[in-house]
Amino acid sequence: xxxxxxxRSTRDEILVVAAAQFAHVGFKGASLQEIAAEVGCSKAxxxxxxxxxxxILAALIGPAAQELAALDARLAALDGPELQVAAIEGFxxxxxxxRQEAALIxxxxxxxxxxxxxxxxxxxxxxxxxxxxxxSPEPADCLAAEVLLGGIAGVVIDKAGEDLREALVAVAxxxxxxxxxxx
Amino acid sequence: xxxxxxxRSTRDEILVVAAAQFAHVGFKGASLQEIAAEVGCSKAxxxxxxxxxxxILAALIGPAAQELAALDARLAALDGPELQVAAIEGFxxxxxxxRQEAALIxxxxxxxxxxxxxxxxxxxxxxxxxxxxxxSPEPADCLAAEVLLGGIAGVVIDKAGEDLREALVAVAxxxxxxxxxxx
DNA sequence: CACTTTCCTGACCGATCGGACAGGATCTGA
DNA sequence: TCAGATCCTGTCCGATCGGTCAGGAAAGTG
Numbered sequence: 001x002x003x004x005x006x007x008r009s010t011r012d013e014i015l016v017v018a019a020a021q022f023a024h025v026g027f028k029g030a031s032l033q034e035i036a037a038e039v040g041c042s043k044a045x046x047x048x049x050x051x052x053x054x055x056i057l058a059a060l061i062g063p064a065a066q067e068l069a070a071l072d073a074r075l076a077a078l079d080g081p082e083l084q085v086a087a088i089e090g091f092x093x094x095x096x097x098x099r100q101e102a103a104l105i106x107x108x109x110x111x112x113x114x115x116x117x118x119x120x121x122x123x124x125x126x127x128x129x130x131x132x133x134x135x136s137p138e139p140a141d142c143l144a145a146e147v148l149l150g151g152i153a154g155v156v157i158d159k160a161g162e163d164l165r166e167a168l169v170a171v172a173x174x175x176x177x178x179x180x181x182x183x
Numbered sequence: 184x185x186x187x188x189x190x191r192s193t194r195d196e197i198l199v200v201a202a203a204q205f206a207h208v209g210f211k212g213a214s215l216q217e218i219a220a221e222v223g224c225s226k227a228x229x230x231x232x233x234x235x236x237x238x239i240l241a242a243l244i245g246p247a248a249q250e251l252a253a254l255d256a257r258l259a260a261l262d263g264p265e266l267q268v269a270a271i272e273g274f275x276x277x278x279x280x281x282r283q284e285a286a287l288i289x290x291x292x293x294x295x296x297x298x299x300x301x302x303x304x305x306x307x308x309x310x311x312x313x314x315x316x317x318x319s320p321e322p323a324d325c326l327a328a329e330v331l332l333g334g335i336a337g338v339v340i341d342k343a344g345e346d347l348r349e350a351l352v353a354v355a356x357x358x359x360x361x362x363x364x365x366x
Numbered sequence: 367c368a369c370t371t372t373c374c375t376g377a378c379c380g381a382t383c384g385g386a387c388a389g390g391a392t393c394t395g396a
Numbered sequence: 397t398c399a400g401a402t403c404c405t406g407t408c409c410g411a412t413c414g415g416t417c418a419g420g421a422a423a424g425t426g
Contacts, residue, residue: 010373024294025211025294026209026211026212026291026294028208028209028211028212029209029211029212029294029361031412031413031414032413032414032415033412033413033414041374041375042374042375042376043375043414043415044374044375044376044377044415044416044417045373045375046372047414047415047416048372048374048375049373051198051415052415053414053415068380074359103281106337107290108209109252111207111208111209133376139344139346139350140346140349140350140353140354143338143342143347143350143351143354144350144353144354146334146336146338147334147338147351147354148330148334148354148358149334150334150338151329151330151331151332151333151334151335151337152330152334154333154334155326155329155330155333155339156288159326163320163322163323164326166323167322167323167326167327168330170323170327171323171326171327171330171331171358172358174327174357174358174361175331175354175355175357175358178242178357193403193404214382214383214384215383215384216382216383216384224405225404225405225406226384226385226405227385227386227387227404227405227406227407228404228405230384230385230386230405231402231403231404232403233404235384235385236384236385305371364417
């Protein structure tokens with residue numbers, strides 16, 4: 001009778017705890033038992049609110065994926081250096097807003113980006129990567145974009161600070177926007 | 184009776200298969216059963232050659248950690264821009280030589296870098312990070328080094344190509360060696 | 367009040383996990 | 397030929413995994 005007051009809806013609290021768990025120990029590493037214990041409910045309650053472990057993951061990734069798609073759509077109209085700037089700033093903002101989800105997706109990337117349930121993420125990530133590379137056909141530029149994509153997504157989990165955004169944008173610009181003294 | 188000929192020592196083959204499994208599905212995600220099946224032996228054989236799953240991981244990380252320590256020692260004598268160049272090239276070479284191990288360590292970094300069994304890696308990684316940042320006290324420079332460290336370690340798993348090394352070194356130099364028009 | 371819906375739980379299930387152990391092959395050197 | 401390592405395996409074990417299910421409490425709703 002002590003804690004009958006749900007400070008938030010139980011469902012939301014499950015998502016918060018699950019996001020942290022997935023981000024820190026990976027999807028396979030996290031167990032429903034531990035999540036339930038941290039939430040303060042029983043494991044069966046998790047499976048009442050969600051169809052299964054995968055459903056929790058899907059509910060977690062959904063909003064982030066939606067914003068990623070929106071970012072892609074916004075970038076589709078741009079080109080040249082301003083494309084890269086917009087891609088960098090948009091990506092950094094997105095990652096900072098969905099730190100745990102980004103770490104989860106990137107950490108377990110090879111795992112479930114192949115799985116059909118999350119294969120729809122792949123083209124979006126590829127598009128973003130291409131945008132970060134300024135749509136350059138050079139493999140070296142695409143590689144640089146991948147390095148920054150993964151590096152930024154993986155570093156933000158336990159970082160904090162106001163100037164985090166500026167620092168991330170700065171390093172990405174340095175690495176990706178090559179001064180056009182190419183030839 | 185068909186495959187009684189061990190093309191290499193069974194122990195070495197276990198390490199090869201385990202490295203690939205760990206790198207692709209993570210340490211917790213990999214199962215001894217699958218590794219044994221891929222090697223072509225029984226699960227009990229794995230536990231004959233190694234004290235346990237952790238021991239396989241330790242045997243896998245050991246050589247990579249040793250070379251990382253050697254790189255750190257080599258970098259300790261350097262300073263300034265040549266420190267950064269040496270750190271970048273040394274790190275890229277190291278990662279390319281131990282692709283799977285690097286992906287494993289970085290992918291499960293938050294997992295077992297805290298565990299005491301692998302805590303000894305932490306100072307080496309911190310040193311390398313500081314060297315990549317040119318021992319700059321600026322948080323932004325340290326952050327950039329972390330981004331590149333993780334990004335490079337995470338991207339090399341399924342990449343190939345001769346010019347991979349050059350491209351990685353190039354993007355790291357661009358991102359980390361800031362032209363000293365700082366003030 | 368009774369009735370329905372929503373929310374939650376303990377108990378249980380089959381599968382799989384890492385690991386232990388006794389013993390069978392296979393090889394070696396005396 | 398025989399004894400002792402070395403290498404390997406089938407079988408079993410307890411723990412934990414994700415998931416199911418019948419049913420109890422709470423909260424609207426008439």
